[in-house]
Amino acid sequence: MKKIWISIIGVVVVIGLIFLGFTQLNKSTASSSSSKKTITIGTTGTSFPTSYKKGNKLVGFDVDLINKAAKDLGYKTKWVTGEYDGLLEDLDQSKVDTVANDVAITPEREQKYTFSTPYNIEETAIAVNKNSSFKTIHDLDGKTVSTGAALITLII
Template identity: 55%
Template structure:
C-alpha cells in the first residue's frame, strides 16, 4: 500500500478546518440577519384612540391629531417606532389591548387605582383636573354650587367617578360617549358636563361654546399609556418609550404641544 503524502494530508486537514469555519461564519451571519428581521417586525406599534376626543385624539380633515396623538407620534419616533393608529370606542379599545390586538391606548387614559392594578403604565406625559362646565349665564360658579343639579358624564370615564366621589349630592345623567355629554349640555338636558379642565377650556375656545368652567376640582389625575402586565413585548416597548417621553419633557416638546392644544402649559408640574 502506498503511503499518503504528508503534505496532502495537511492540505486536506486545512481545507476541512476552513470549510467548518466558513460554515460557522455563514450560520452566524444568517442568525444575525434573522435577529435583525425580528427587530424590524417590532418597529410598528398598534395604538388605539377614539378619534372623537377633542383636543387629545380627534380627526381634522380626515387626519388623526390631538395632544395625545402628537405626543405619542413624537415619542415613538424618538424610540425608533412607527405608529399604526386604530380608532374605536374607548371601552372597546381597552378590550383590544387586553386581547393582544393593540400595544397600548393613547386617549387621555388616567392612572386610577383600578387601572394601575391591571396595567403597567408608561411615564406620565400629562396632568389634569376633573371639573365641570356650565352655561355661561348660569349662577353656578363652584363645584359645590352643583349640589342637587344634574351633570352629564361618560359612563366609562374616571372623571365621572371622581365627581361622584367628590360630592354625592350631585346628580348624574350618564352617556356612553363623551361627545354626547357635550351635546346634552348644549341642548339644555343637563345643568353641566364633567370632564378635565384642559379639555373643557380648549373645547370652549375652539367651538365657541357659551360655557364657563366652574372653580374647584374634584380630583387631579396623571395621564399615561397603559400596557399589559407580565408581557415581555410590552416590557421591551416601555424600555424604549419611557426615555423618549422623558426627552419630550426635556426638549420642551410637551410644553409646546400643550400650549398648542390646551392654550397653556398643562405639563409644567410633571415630575
C-alpha cells in the same frame, strides 16, 4: 416659567418611558413586509387636544408625541380608533400594543397594566352663564351635570 420646565421634564420622562415600552414589545409586532417594526396604538380619536380627528387625519399631542418617539426609535405607527370602553379590552386581546388616551390610573388598572408617569392632569371646572342663578357648587345639588377628569398617561 416653573410650569414650562415641569412640562418639558414630563415630556422627556414620557419619551423615556415610551422607549422602554417599545424596547419591550413582543417580536410579533415586527412587520413581515418591512424591516421596520410596527407598533399599534389604540385611541378614541375624540379627545381634544390630545388625540382627535381634523378632517380625516388623527392629530393631537399624544399622536405627535408617540409618532415622534416611534420614528426616533425606528418604529412605524399604526393608529386604531375606537370607543373608549373598548380600548383596554383591545389591549387585553392584543389588538393594540398600547393605548394613548385619557386613561385614569385606578388601583385595579395598576394591578393589570404598566402606566407611564402622568404627563398631563386635566382639571375639571364648572362654567355657567354669568346671569345664571347657580352661584355655588351646592346650587347644583340635584341637577344633572356632565364632566370628565383623568390623568393622561400611556399604558406600556
